[in-house]
Amino acid sequence: MPVPAQRKVARDNCEAPLAACAELLESEVHEHRFVGLAIMRHQFERARAEERERISDLYLKKRADVNNWDLVDASAPYLLADRVRQVPRKLLDPLLSSSSIWDRRIAMLATFSLVREGELAETLRAAKRLLADEHDLIHKATGWMLREVGKRDVEALRGFLSEHASRMPRTALRYAIERLPKEERQRWMRAE
Numbered sequence: 619m620p621v622p623a624q625r626k627v628a629r630d631n632c633e634a635p636l637a638a639c640a641e642l643l644e645s646e647v648h649e650h651r652f653v654g655l656a657i658m659r660h661q662f663e664r665a666r667a668e669e670r671e672r673i674s675d676l677y678l679k680k681r682a683d684v685n686n687w688d689l690v691d692a693s694a695p696y697l698l699a700d701r702v703r704q705v706p707r708k709l710l711d712p713l714l715s716s717s718s719i720w721d722r723r724i725a726m727l728a729t730f731s732l733v734r735e736g737e738l739a740e741t742l743r744a745a746k747r748l749l750a751d752e753h754d755l756i757h758k759a760t761g762w763m764l765r766e767v768g769k770r771d772v773e774a775l776r777g778f779l780s781e782h783a784s785r786m787p788r789t790a791l792r793y794a795i796e797r798l799p800k801e802e803r804q805r806w807m808r809a810e
Contacts, residue, residue, distance in 0.1 A: 619649050625656055632660035636676055643683040651683055655693040662697055674701050681724060687755050690723045695730035702728045706740045714747045719755060722748060726759040733766045738774050741767055745778065749785055761793020768797060783809035 631638075634657050642654025655677075662673045677684070677697040684690055701709050706729075713725035726748060729741040745760050768775030775794065783791060783806050795803045 621652070629656075629660065632657055636661070636672065640676060640680060643680040648686060648689075651685075651689055652692065655684065655689060655697075659693060659696050662699075667700070670700050674698060681721065682718070684724065685720050687723065687759075690720060690727055690759075694724045694727035698724070698728040699731035702732060702740070706732070710740065710744055714744060719753050722751065722753075722756050723759050726756070726763055729763060730766065733763065733770060736770055738767050738771060742774065742778055745790075746782065749782060749787075749790075751787075754787075754789055757787040757789040758793060761790035761796075764790070764794035765796050768794065772798075779806055779809070 631653075636658075639654040639658050639661075642650045642657070645651055645654075658673050658677065662670055665673065674697055677693065678701075684693060698709065710725045710728065713721040713728075716722055716725075726741075726744050729744055732738070733741050741763050745764055748756055748760050751757065751760075764775060764778065767778070779786075779791075779794065786794070788807075791806060791809075795806045798806070
C-alpha cells in the first residue's frame with residue numbers, strides 16, 4: 619500500500635485507542651507499524667500535555683518496533699518534541715549510546731523539533747556524539763540535521779564544520795553542506 623494510502627487510513631482512524639496503536643506497532647507488517655505511528659502523530663498534535671506524555675511514553679516503550687528509517691523519520695521529530703524540549707539529555711543520551719541504529723537515529727531526528735524552534739545546541743551535541751558512528755543511515759540523519767541547523771544559522775553550521783569536517787563521514791558532510799555555495803562545498807569536502 620503506498621504511503622499516501624497509509625496516511626489516509628491513519629487519518630480515517632485517528633480516534634483509535636492507543637492500545638490499538640501499540641498492537642499495530644507490534645505487527646510484522648511494515649505498513650501496519652507506519653499506520654500506527656501516523657495515528658499516534660495525529661493524536662499527539664491534538665492532545666493536551668498529559669495525553670502527549672502517554673503517547674511519548676508508548677513510543678519510547680515500543681521503539682524497538684520503529685525499526686526502519688522511514689518509521690523513525692515520520693515519528694521521532696513529532697512524538698518526542700515535548701520530551702526533547704523538557705529533558706533533552708535524559709532523553710537523548712541513552713539513545714545516542716544505544717547499540718541500536720534505530721535508537722541513535724531516533725535521538726538525532728528527535729532534535730529536529732528543537733532546530734525548528736531555533737534551538738541548535740542539542741542537535742550539534744548529538745551530531746558530535748555520532749561522528750564516529752559506522753552506519754550510513756546515521757551519517758545521513760546527522761548530515762540532514764546539520765543541514766537544517768545551517769538553514770537557521772549558517773554560522774553555527776560553519777563553526778561545527780570548522781571543528782569536525784575532517785573527521786566527518788563523507789555522507790554526513792555532503793548532506794550537511796548541500797545548501798552552501800558550490801565553492802564552499804568543495805572546500806569543506808577537501809577538509810583534512
